Amino acid sequence: MKCPCNPSKQYEDCCKKAHQNIQSVATAEALMRSRYSAFVLADIDYLQKSHHSKTRPSKREKEEIFTWTKSVEWIKLDVLQSTKNTVEFKAYFYENGSLNVIHENSFFEKEDNYWVYKNAL
Structure with a gap:
């Protein structure tokens, strides 16, 4: 299976590693990509585990996120730019x-010694 975050890679060589072991994620961009793939899948x-404890959904x-992710057809992810702690993307x-896009500049930080999504800037 192609990886949802990057169709030039196989899922098992890309986001599957993060999904099986979040501590293996080395950068904010890698975490963001793994979160996109988690939305697709x-x-x-x-998604809960990779979300900061202070901003994690209830x-x-x-349940609402699960229902929504199953109701849409994911097309592609474009990473526009990234820094150590931020990733700007379009999903x-x-x-x-109707074709829709989420355009966000996300902020990430480490919590419990692994990268997590904190919020949109």
Whole structure:
């Protein structure tokens, strides 16, 4: 299977490693890519684990995110730029027959010795 975050790579050689062991993620960009793949695969447990404890969605929000991720068709991810702690990206998806894009500059930091998503800037 091609990796959702980068179709030129195989999932097993890319985001699967992060999904199986979040501590293996070396950079904020790698974490962001693994989170995009988790959205595509509806891996809500990984999304929760990779989200900062202070900004992590509640159990009710987790269920809503799961339902939403299953209701859209993910198209592609474009990473526009990244720094040590930020990643600007566009994630494209179809929802109700319309092409949509999430354009975000995300902030990441380490918590419990691994990278996590904290918030959008």
